[in-house]
Amino acid sequence: MDRKQVPVFSDPTRCVGCTDCVKRCPTEAIRVRNRKAKIIQDRCIVCGECIHVCRHHANAGTVDPLSVMDQFEYKVALVDPVLYSEYTELRNRNAALTALKSIGFDDVFECAEAAEAISQRTRRAMQDEALPRPVISSSCPAVRRLILARFPSLLSNLLPYNSPMELGARIARFRAVKKTGLDPKKIGIIYLSPCPARAAEARDPLCSDHPQVDAVVSIADLYTKVYNAIKKVSEPEILATATQVGVGWAVPGGEGMQASPEAYLAADGMENVIRVLEAVENGKLKSVEFFELSACVGGCVGGPLTVENAFIAKARLSNIMRHNIDLAAPAYPIPDEMINWDHPIAYVPTIRLGGDIANAMAKLRKVQEQEKRFMGMDCGACGAPSCHALAEDVAEGRANEDQCIFLLREKMQRLLNSHKISLERETTDDSE
């Protein structure tokens, strides 16, 4: 995996410059310039809103092709439980896991098993009062980045445990080394992902010294291949190790219910997550002790790299959870050290308006003066998400105020007035 690639990009051959994504981005990280969307990578939190909303499928997440597995001698599929919910007839997870072994993987590991270990650990920590309240789940990588960017005062409330993907990668590699005796570097841990945020997390989880995921492949890209492989499975191998506790993490409430059954709140969808975080930051929602937050509507089954509708997928997952299957006993237990973050997520003070507070204040004054010249409609026609954002861009020298078509039109009209030409259609009907 190239750790320098951008996590989300816009394809100019598909983009028509409609500004739908510009308005939806929670960190105002997108602008339309010359009729094409451009993502400001420094501000992007990889939440996938722009991918969800684009009608032209122009925005996409950077993932690896399945062929990335050829780089490794021993290939392990790190299976997100979302995968199971993609297929109509699937009830037995072992069938899907066996199918993965038939398409090139040497072994499989259910992230749901890692999720269970995190649930157990969390419940213990909640009961022992070992964590600062309220606790905010850190499993969704987009939410981690959202809090870092917009709610840094809540960084110390994040649950300091690795996500099921990162923990899963550590366990999977450990077990693979034990099983094969191979050098750890020869083992490829490949995560099957419902979203691009996990790819960004694999490159930089923000809290690990050595992230363990080698590659991230899109569940949508694998859909047909896995489907055909599942159809050919006659005798499923017993490969599943997780119970419904871990599988349930794929939908809202799955994690929260385990952590704090009587005092949790589960919110999904970026707008909803932001509203909840604003309230927590204002000192509200004091009765809630655990917040489960997912950037995607419907939770992980609603991720941008899935094929099925989130709500249909959720219903299917409930059936899968109720279906009793044979489970394999895990080869080794999961040590606590693997669960903990290596270090807390560091707050990096990046003042958007630049420099120190005094500079920022002077800049803000310029921005306010510029903003007064705009119409206050936040129409997006200029390519910025709001009049305030365009005013910032102009004050920073990144844009010209004439990008505002209403301002430009006013200027044109003044120019044309001197030639007695009007932009308005003239009416000859005096009774109007």
Next chain:
Amino acid sequence: MDALELKYVVERDNFAQAGEASGALKKTLKSLGFPPDLVRRVAIAMYEAEINMVIHAYGGEITATVTPEKIQVVFADVGPGIPDIELAMTAGYSTATADVRDLGFGAGMGLPNMKKYADDLDVQSTIGVGTTVTMTFLTQNG
């Protein structure tokens, strides 16, 4: 340097919008680069004061004056005023009506919370006219 002045209007009886001024100031303070913990204190204290303007008074005006060293927020409302300020400052004491409590407000912790989170709090009131709450927050440099 000159202070930055920000003004917000709070409408009476508008529960749906109550908290918007605090939200707007919080957003501005974040963009100016004030430390997150300070912004959080301002947000919590300010939210309480803004809500009070809606549930106890008939709305009013909020004026924030910002310098790199100090953030001062003045809440000037039009309303019945507070007869006994010391009593109002006691934890748990509330004059909120039943309707207001039904909405989830009126726990009696507003003024005590403001005192807890602000570096300085001043409450002035005239019966039958209104109340003015002034809270001050100091940064490291202040």
